[in-house]
Amino acid sequence: MTAERRTAQHTPHMPAGSSHRSRRTRLGVAIAVSTALAAGFAATTANGATEPRNTPYPASSAASPVRADEAADGFASVDALGQDGTYGGRGGETVTVRTLADLEKYATATQPYVIVVAAAITMDPKGKEIKVASDKTIIGSGTSGHIVGGGFFLGQGVHNVIIRNLTIRDSYAGTWNDKEHDWDAIQMDGAHHVWIDHNDLRNMADGLIDSRKDTTYLTVSWNRLQHDNKAFGIGWTENTTADITIHHNWFHETEQRNPSTDNVAHAHLYNNFLQDDPGTDITSSYGNYARGHTNMVLENSYFDGLNNPVTRDSTATLVQRGSVFAGTSGRNESGGGTSFDPRSYYAYTLDAAADVPALVKAGAGPRSSIAAATTTAAATTLTVAKDGSGQYGSVQAAVNAVPAGNTARTVIAIAPGTYRELVKIPSTKQNVTLQGTGPSRKSTVIVYDNASGTQKPDGSGPYGTGGSATVAAEGDGFQARNLTIANDFDEASHQDMSGLQAVALRTAADKVFLDSIITEGDQDTLLLDTAAKDRLGRVYMKNSYVVGNVDFIFGRASAVIDASVITLKKRWNGSSAGYVTAPSTAAGRKGFLINNSTVNGDVSAATFYLGRPWHAGGDATLDPMTTVRDSTLSAAIRPAPWTDMSGFSWKDDRFAEYRNDGPGAGTASGDRPQLSDTGAAGQEVADWLEGWTPSAS
Structure with a gap:
């Protein structure tokens, strides 16, 4: 590429003062896609970049991996009704599903299954609730398991079911207090021994969770219930028999049923966080509500900004102790009889x-x-060190030692130092990891200085843009971790050369994971490509830095840059001008997604575009795409952040923003398109990864 061109149910009664809106005008979309990363962040790069906007998970049980073979706690763990606790499909076959047909096939089967959902599965028709049979674990693969536009139904007598680690979202049908569509995320009618844990439930047409008709021995734990009118309804029965545990859930921007707990014999609620943000369209009607003849114990929860945080009917028993109430108002009630002891x-x-x-x-x-109960092939580790203490003295020598057609991961552990060499991982060598072993990304550096116009040593001509890469990764499953990959080509000294593009890292593979690295150059730093125009090439970059100035993130891959820093760099002559992205996306594919990241650098204000459309080779069938969302933009970004390229208008392709902040962010206009909340719900990290869960294994 050249610098300037490329060839290119019913609703229970509410406490007094409840309010409802007839429409939803703002739906927040909380996204927390995180791979298990142990490395910390360096303070800054050499170019003064600040930290990405993410917070590592604390070292606590909350941060533990979700295991597919775990059993429930709380009332779901109690032996009763012929069932010894709740363990789901443990002992049955483990199957991985990516389609609605397969999910429904295994979820409704009579035999036990552990069902790993490894993709975003859209319900058809919208509102569909799969009728789950007994003895099932339905669990998301990392953060890739999404159920879109529908949910699950557990009918009378269904038991021993675990639903974990899923995002269930977006059956919302346009009416805020929807009384026509009973499209819940999870609905239970007369089920028992159910564990709902570590899910993200949001934006449904009716409720997020409905526990109805004497559903009992239920534990609901560590879920996010957010941005919905009705969060969690319990009851729809004249009996008072159900036993339910609700703990460590985040009720965020939900109006009612937080939960509404009707005729529950033993309701134990503890360590929940209920939060109502000020100044939004969603205002809580009430928090924890003990209705009918419910007997509730409420302990050590935190209520932030809620109206009527704790409410009970005169017929109910509610004992609360140890909770915090911050900025709450209205009813905050307890009493009504003698409570039970959950520890019994x-x-x-x-x-x-x-x-x-x-x-x-x-x-x-x-x-x-x-951490499912599965066995994978053991990884092989090859060591590289310049001082002779490793098995190999160069990175390429270690790559050469990887056998073609390998299936197990090979980790090339590279000792601290600067390795001035070209590295190529061919397509025949898959699952190769380049991993620096030093204390930071800067400790291990792979660098070279070829440019597009640099002549090959054999006299066959210039390298070309792709050929200029310091590291070229063509094998699927490539990973790079804890190192720097750079191209230090000196543009100032080669102004007479045709072809100044100089790539640091080129990927032309699928399932590429770039974890805690620095890629640094000037023009065309990071080429995220695919093996062919019709081949899928997914890339996930996390906790990393990309440094450059012209089109320095470019190519046709479906790539996510997440929780990272994009550092803008001045040109060779000290001027400030440039372009962050130049996608060359094939029609029907996802392009680039910059998510939860920071764009900054020591450059002049209003001098950089977020991107422009690269129709490689003048191919009009391409449909370039860049989305920048939930990120902080410095003043360096132009007020009109997209521009044309080589005769192709950016307005004919796919460029958008969503909920960015910082001095370089702006409001919606014809020159600055913003995604709607509905549109943003379809442009999340999981939508890009299409069932792949990046991990270090």
């Missing part, structure tokens, strides 16, 4: 109420990895 049913440990917001916000929702 099961053991549990209370967290301090003051710690609940941070603990629950960090730990609720889907986890980044599942």
Whole structure:
């Protein structure tokens, strides 16, 4: 590429003062896609970049991987009704599903299954609720398991079911207090021994969870219930028989049923975080509500900004102790009789109420990895060191030693130092990891100085843009971790050369994971490509830095840059001008997604575009795409952040923003398109990864 061109149910009664809106005008979309990363962040790069906007999970049970073979706690762990606790499909076959047909096939089967959901599965028709049979574990693969536009139904007598680690979302049908569509995330009618844990539930047409018709021995734990009118309804029965545990859930921007608990014999609620943000369209009607003849114990929860945080009917018993109420108003009630002792049913440990917001916000929702009871081939480690202490003295020598057609991962562990060499991982060598072993990304550096116009030593001509890469990764499953990959080609000294593009890292593979690295150059730093135009090439970059100035993130891959820093760099002559992205996306594919990241650098204000469309080779069938969302933009970004390229208008392709902030962010206009909330719900990290869960294994 050249610098300037490329060839290119019913609703229970509410306490007094409840309010409803007829429409939803703002739906927040909370995204927390995190792979299990142990490395910390360096303070800055050499170019002064600040840290990405993410917080590592604390070292607590909240941050533990979600295991597919775990059993429930709380009332779901109690032996009763012929069932010894709740363990789901443990002991049955483990199957991985990516389609609605397969999910329904295994979820409704009579035999036990552990069902790993490894993709975003859209319900058809919208509102569909799969009728789950007994003895099932339905668990998301990392953060990739999404159920879109529908949910699950557990009918009378269904038992021993675990639903974990999923995002269930977006059956919302346009009416805020929807009384016509009973499209829940999870509905239970007369089920028992059910564990709902570590899910993200949001934006449904009716409720998020409905526990109805004497559903009992239920535990609901570590879930995010957010941005919905009706969060969690319990009841629809004249009997008072159900036993339910609700702990460490985050009720965020939900109006009612937080939960509404009707005729429950033993309702134990502890360490939940209920939060109502000020100044939004969603205002809580009430928090924890003991209705009918419910007997509730409420312990060490945290209520932030809620109206009527604790409410009970005169016929109910409600004992609360140890909770924190911050900025709440209205009814805050207790009493009404003698309570039960939850510890007479099961053991549990209370967290301090003051710690609940941070603990629950960090730990609720889907986890980044599942430790399922499966066996994988052992990884091989090859060592590289310049001082002769490793098996190999160069990175390429170690790559050469990887056998073609390998299936197990090979980790090339590279000792600290600067390795001035070209590295190529061919397509025949898959699952190769380049991993620096030093204390930071800067400790291990692979660098070279070829440019597009640099002549090959054999006299066959110039390298070309792709050929200029310091590291070229063509094998699927490539990973790079804890190192720097750079191209230090000196543009100032080669102004007479035709072809100044100089790539640091080129990927032309699928399932590429770039974890805690620095890629540094000037023009065309990071080429994220595919093996062919019709081949899928997914890339996930996390906790990393990309440094450059012209089109320095470019190519046709479906790539996510997440929780990272994009550092803008001045040109060779000291001027400030450039372009962050130049996608060359094939029609029907996802392009680039910059998510939860920071764009900054020591450059002049309003001098950089977020991107422009690269129709490689003048191919009009391409449909370039860049989305920048939930990120901080410095003043360097132009007020009109997209521009044309080589005769192709950016307005004919796919360029958009969503909920960015910082001095370089702007409001919606014809020159600055913003995604709607509905549109943004379809442009999340999981939508890009299409069932793949990046992990270090």
